[in-house]
Amino acid sequence: MIRAAVRRSLRSWETGMTPAMVASTFPWFGVVGAAYATRQAVALPRLLDLLFRPPAAYLTVGSVVVLLWVAVDRVRPGAQAPVTIAGGLALDLFSRGSEVLLWNGVAVAFALGATAVVWGVYRWRESDAVWVGLGSGVLFAHVLDAATTGVGLAALGTVERNPIAASIIAIGDTAALAHSGIAAFLGVKIAVALATVSMLAGSAESGREEAALLVVAGGVGLAPAVHNLVLFSLTVS
Numbered sequence: 216m217i218r219a220a221v222r223r224s225l226r227s228w229e230t231g232m233t234p235a236m237v238a239s240t241f242p243w244f245g246v247v248g249a250a251y252a253t254r255q256a257v258a259l260p261r262l263l264d265l266l267f268r269p270p271a272a273y274l275t276v277g278s279v280v281v282l283l284w285v286a287v288d289r290v291r292p293g294a295q296a297p298v299t300i301a302g303g304l305a306l307d308l309f310s311r312g313s314e315v316l317l318w319n320g321v322a323v324a325f326a327l328g329a330t331a332v333v334w335g336v337y338r339w340r341e342s343d344a345v346w347v348g349l350g351s352g353v354l355f356a357h358v359l360d361a362a363t364t365g366v367g368l369a370a371l372g373t374v375e376r377n378p379i380a381a382s383i384i385a386i387g388d389t390a391a392l393a394h395s396g397i398a399a400f401l402g403v404k405i406a407v408a409l410a411t412v413s414m415l416a417g418s419a420e421s422g423r424e425e426a427a428l429l430v431v432a433g434g435v436g437l438a439p440a441v442h443n444l445v446l447f448s449l450t451v452s
Contacts, residue, residue: 237426238349244356244434247276248442256449315371315451319444322366326359326440333358333405341413349429350412356436357404363443365397371451377439404436 253259254267266275334351364380367373375381380400387399411432415425 235426237423237430241349241352241430241433241437243276244430244437245441247272247434248438248440249445250276251438252442252445252449256446315447318366318370319363319447322359322362322444326355326362329358329362329401329405330355333409337409337412349426349433353412353429353433353436354405354408356433356440357408358401358436359440360436360443361397361401361404363440363447364400365394367443367447368397369394371447373447373451408432408436 250267250272251269254264254272259267265271330351334354337354364375364384368375368384375384383400383403384396387396389395390399392398412429415429415432
């Protein structure tokens with residue numbers, strides 16, 4: 216009986232889920248990145264340590280999102296986003312040193328500016344694309360990931376641990392130009408983000424499925440970007 220009741224409630228919830236509601240989950244990927252960075256930088260109780268390590272962090276945050284979503288099912292979609300952004304900014308501001316705060320700000324400012332320019336050109340060429348807000352969010356997330364990676368490598372003395380990103384940067388560095396590896400990584404991130412948006416957000420029939428795929432595509436950029444910002448704030452002095 217309980218199983219049947221749960222199934223009926225989930226079915227009714229699913230039918231009322233709009234593409235905008237799906238899109239509103241995007242900023243929560245930043246919480247995943249912040250949770251993982253906190254685990255790396257701070258000694259947590261054993262239970263939290265287990266919940267915040269990857270890939271469990273995705274399940275932890277996902278469970279929180281589902282619980283909150285069910286509880287506030289009647290609340291206007293998208294209400295979660297401002298809270299998440301404000302929380303991320305608060306974590307960013309509580310830096311252990313003014314230099315880290317400065318470079319975090321540089322990364323965010325660069326990402327905003329670069330996204331505005333690239334997205335403006337993209338919209339000029341693809342004026343009929345739908346999901347404008349979420350599409351630009353996907354681009355911003357990947358540019359921010361590249362920007363924070365670049366700031367970490369060039370200014371804060373960090374080491375890139377992601378093997379794919381490290382390989383791209385190493386190949387770019389063969390050009391023997393200043394920060395050519397970082398520039399190559401940025402170019403790849405922009406190209407991948409725009410290609411994904413073009414495939415998923417270019418149809419008038421785009422709905423929940425396309426929105427969900429865009430959320431995931433942006434999330435794999437937003438999670439490491441916020442992870443970098445929070446980790447810099449908590450560990451670099």
